[in-house]
Amino acid sequence: MKEKLHYTQIAVIVYMIQSGVILFALPRLVAEAFGTNGWLGLVLTSGIVLVNIFLIVLVYNKGNGQSIFSILEASLPKWIYLPFYFLMVVNFSFIAVLIGKNYVLLIQTTIFPTVGANPFLIHFLITALFFVSKGIYNMGKITLVFFFLTIWTTFLLLLLLPEFSFQRMTPFIFQGASLSFEKSFEVYTAFVGFEIVLFLFPYVQNDRKFSKAVIFGHLFTTFIYLAFCFVAMGFYSFGQIKNILYPTQNLLKFMETPLIERIENIVFIVFFLKIIVTVAFYYWASVETAKRVLTKIKEKWLLLMIIVASFIFSFFFEIQREINEVLNIIVLGQVIFSFSFPVLLLLLLWIKNMKKKRGNKVA
Template identity: 25%
Template sequence: MIKYAKNQITFMQYIFLIHGVQVGVGLLTLPRELAEKAGTDGWIALILGWLFSTLGSLIIIQVMKKYPNGTIIDLLTHFFGKWVGKIAAFIFVLYFAFLGSIVFVREGLFIQFWVLPQTNLFILLLLLSIPSYLIVRNNITILGRYAELVFFMTTWVLFFYSTPLKEAHWLHLLPFIKGGWEPILAAAKTTTFSFLGFEIAFFLYPFLQKKQKASIGIVIANILTLAVFLIVTIVAFTFYSPDEITQYKEPTINLLKIVEFRFLERLEIVFLSLYIFVISTTVLPLFFSTVLSASQLFGKQDHSKYVVWLLLLNLVYVLLLPQSLGGNRQLQKEIESISLILVYVFPICLWVYLWLYTCLKRRVLK
């Protein structure tokens, strides 16, 4: 019996869910972060980050093929026992809750800074919690449809980034690898974190209708993410000078200030209002993975009641501790090492173990 047969997602929804988690708030600051570490060669680091994320993604899919009808927690329980599964569920609850909270709070901080500076952050997150609850409490099918809708609803905004190219100076990109490979490799770590999000395949795989397409789907998701990152980064690098770009905290938004219409003064406000939906496609799958892990930790079928507690904890956290963009970025840096271990080291070790286990089992049967 397939445990998750009733709640399934299509191939397109699978792609857009993974892509949505990857393209979150990091896109707004990515060009500046790359320029600070590798100058205008930062776009090369994006390609390296994409290669690493694609390899990591494919390894995760190979691991999940060993137990296709369950999540990573079900897989670990099957091969290592109940208590290992419980420990893994607890770790994933903490990881996704912490990561989701960072993005959730930063979403509110961006809205406060750019759109509603006089509004209290707690009020903003309280308002964001209402639609978040209404979506996450449902099954993965609803979440997949939402990710699909947001993708087609917001992708057209990228065409506005062709306007700054009229004043672009392509010589800013030359010469290539001007500072050697060392700063590019240093920047690759930043891009590796920007591509994180594909690890939700640990929980999406059992819901996918056509599991034979899981590998190509996750590769397509990574390619879409690379395309978005490259477009915005190259436009920023060619429009701003190498020194000027580092002076803007969110150059992705500042680029849109030169786009003008007779009926609209500040296009960047409209962009950010739409981008809230894009950020939500990062937050909501992370929250769903959190509550799904929590339901498996406590052996419950219904995950909806854990959504309320998760959102309440986020609101209490914001209410008790002062929040800032600088502090939020510091929390992100602290989770980077944990993320790299959970996303790259853990799947590789598990894949090797399961491969050896399968080989030894075949020999014993012979």
């Protein structure tokens, strides 16, 4: 009997994949998109994500937990799903390496300005290689450990309470909001990552707690985002927060403890554990998809090939602004995928069910 992922692990995986480097810029993005008291806009954005999660849960329930690949391959010809698999492999691996490089550049500019980004990235990807090579069940266990090693950073917000003021939070709701698709989409991308649970269907316990686990993981991410954005908007004025590139990073510089002077450096290093989980699971999803196409190549070699290819791709982007622009384009495709793919799977399951009913009637 194969080991299965516990629903607690699923919830933690969703949270760890969703929350990433974007947390450092999120208060500014929220202020630009939704204006004053823009943290309330996160609630609306989270609600849209919940609709998407509901579609994924529906696929899991209607398909009785069977693999998404099994659903596709049972209903579609190879010439349709094989190119689609290729696009998925490319998209997942490119997101993984760009998230990793984005974090590496942030560390470089903050702590090690004299060290090149690519040597950092090589060490980062080697860590991801070993992480993914442990298999999905061990990845779930490691992610749970990383969660407990990083969650304490949220409580650092308590150090800012003496400087927090409700006077900085005006009674006007969404005043000064841009109401543009581009800004709102940037906020939405903070929640991207939950779609990886589509690939976990065959590996979870079939106890009907899967849906609760995914929803709880997402709601916990929402709570963390709300906490940081709420504190930031009570710490800075609306004008200030819009002019600071990384408000959360700046908040860390104001945190003081009797024992630690530069607490932001420790947080950046600890944050490595969260980023490596996100990157590792995107690579894992990429390998899971590639296995359906390149069936004769061993999994470890597929993983190595994908990581090396994505690393070469990252050479073309050395500036954080360029990486963010490319990420926004790739993540747009990921958002379209996260909505449309569950709908496609539900349609295929419905067609299969209709055929089965007609067959039973004829018999």
